[in-house]
Amino acid sequence: MREISLHILDLVQNSIEAGATAVKLEIIETIVKDSMVIRVYDNGRGMNKKMRQLVIDPFITTRTTRRIGLGLPLMDMSTKRCGGYLKIDSTPGQGTVIEAMYQHSHFDRPPMGNLVETIKSILVGNPVLEFSYKHTVDDKSISISSREIADILDGISLTQPDVLIWLHGYLSDNIANLYGGANDENN
Amino acid sequence: MKTIEDLKRLREQLKTKNNLRHDGGTQIIVGMGTCGIAAGARQVMTAVLEEVAKRKLEDVKVCQTGCIGMCEKEVLLDVVRPGEPRITYGRVTPADVPKIIAEHVVNGRIIAELAIGKIVE
Numbered sequence: 001m002r003e004i005s006l007h008i009l010d011l012v013q014n015s016i017e018a019g020a021t022a023v024k025l026e027i028i029e030t031i032v033k034d035s036m037v038i039r040v041y042d043n044g045r046g047m048n049k050k051m052r053q054l055v056i057d058p059f060i061t062t063r064t065t066r067r068i069g070l071g072l073p074l075m076d077m078s079t080k081r082c083g084g085y086l087k088i089d090s091t092p093g094q095g096t097v098i099e100a101m102y103q104h105s106h107f108d109r110p111p112m113g114n115l116v117e118t119i120k121s122i123l124v125g126n127p128v129l130e131f132s133y134k135h136t137v138d139d140k141s142i143s144i145s146s147r148e149i150a151d152i153l154d155g156i157s158l159t160q161p162d163v164l165i166w167l168h169g170y171l172s173d174n175i176a177n178l179y180g181g182a183n184d185e186n187n
Numbered sequence: 188m189k190t191i192e193d194l195k196r197l198r199e200q201l202k203t204k205n206n207l208r209h210d211g212g213t214q215i216i217v218g219m220g221t222c223g224i225a226a227g228a229r230q231v232m233t234a235v236l237e238e239v240a241k242r243k244l245e246d247v248k249v250c251q252t253g254c255i256g257m258c259e260k261e262v263l264l265d266v267v268r269p270g271e272p273r274i275t276y277g278r279v280t281p282a283d284v285p286k287i288i289a290e291h292v293v294n295g296r297i298i299a300e301l302a303i304g305k306i307v308e
Contacts (some may be wrong), residue, residue: 006224013219017253071221114229121232125217125251152194156201159249164240166197169189177188 001074003113004038004102010071011040011098012122012131018044018096022130023122029104029137036084036102036109043095052088075100082106116171123149123167124158137178144171212246213292218263220254226261227280234281235264238288247292260303266291277303 001007008025015023020042028037047055058073076086083103090096102109119133123146132145149158149167156163217223217232232251239247257263260277266287267273274297276287283301290296 001225006229009219009229010221010224013221013224013251013253074221117229117233120236121219121229121251124236124249125219125232127248127250148191149194152191152198154198156198157248159236159239159247160201160245161240161243162197162201163194164236166189166194168236168240170191170194173188 001078002110004036004078004110005113005115005118007071007075007078007100008038008040008115009118009121011038011075011100014071014098015040015042015044015096016126016129018042018046020044020095021128023132025122025131025133027133027135029135031104031138034104036104038098038100040098041095042097046092046094046096047088047090048092052090055088056086072098078102078110082109115175116168119144119171120167124164127158135175135178140178142174142178144174212248213269214248214250214265214267215292216265216267217249217251218253218255218261219251220258220261222254222258223261223263228262230281231262231264231279231284234284235288238285242288242293244288244292257303268292268295271295273306274302275304275306276301 001010012023012025022043024041026039026041029035055072056076058070072086072088079086079100079102083106084101087099088096089099122129122131130146132143132147134143135141153163158164158167215235217228217235219228219232232249235249238244239249255263257277262279264276264279264287265273266276268291274291276283276298279287279301287298287301290298
């Protein structure tokens with residue numbers, strides 16, 4: 001994966017496949033601490049201790065659970081290469097929290113990439129998922145949730161063409177604004 | 188800068204146009220497992236959403252799904268027109284999307300050279 005935003009899309013898909021109905025994405029970039037932290041919280045089926053260890057090993061796969069794949073090992077590798085870590089906190093029957101940390105200025109850190117398209121795909125492609133997104137860069141932050149949008153839309157779908165255009169504009173403007181209005185990290 | 192207020196205004200406009208969508212439209216499904224994402228599924232999804240917005244397609248439903256086991260044929264994109272078999276297209280690139288939408292979604296003509304399977308439900 002060339003972009004952190006693609007890993008994020010992958011993490012959220014994992015949550016959905018674990019039966020989650022609600023997923024919360026949190027991105028915290030703190031330049032003074034030189035850190036970028038990404039957390040994905042879900043209310044899926046969760047994993048036991050053994051499974052938590054297995055999922056970051058690419059050479060062990062149990063085909064009975066669809067959670068196993070290359071996604072987490074790839075992200076684990078990518079964080080470790082950049083002075084960071086990938087942490088899995090999970091309780092069977094309750095859900096999982098994945099925390100990925102990168103050293104913000106690290107030379108090998110992949111770019112955030114096109115976060116707008118990632119958030120748009122998650123929101124539009126999973127109409128029944130309760131998804132919320134909060135992103136903080138130093139003292140600026142934005143948040144949006146599928147519930148907030150659904151309340152306003154009151155029955156109109158996110159795939160309604162004019163709504164899609166709004167969503168794209170809203171995410172692009174607000175995410176660019178986090179980085180001082182420049183699109184430096186986001187293509 | 189686009190705001191939540193803009194969405195509220197848009198909602199009011201759409202209400203007066205009375206184009207609330209009904210179920211029964213065409214469904215487009217993009218494979219978003221790790222394999223799909225690595226092969227470019229997000230870009231395909233983006234192309235689909237751009238095309239839906241550009242062509243003002245009011246009755247199309249777009250969703251994403253996980254890995255279905257045909258990882259080598261990713262990006263996979265399925266089109267299900269109401270009452271017709273589910274058609275799976277393989278190795279789809281963003282450049283194929285306008286053609287799939289124009290030919291299959293809008294006009295109902297399956298593009299045989301891109302299709303890799305058909306599921307009759």
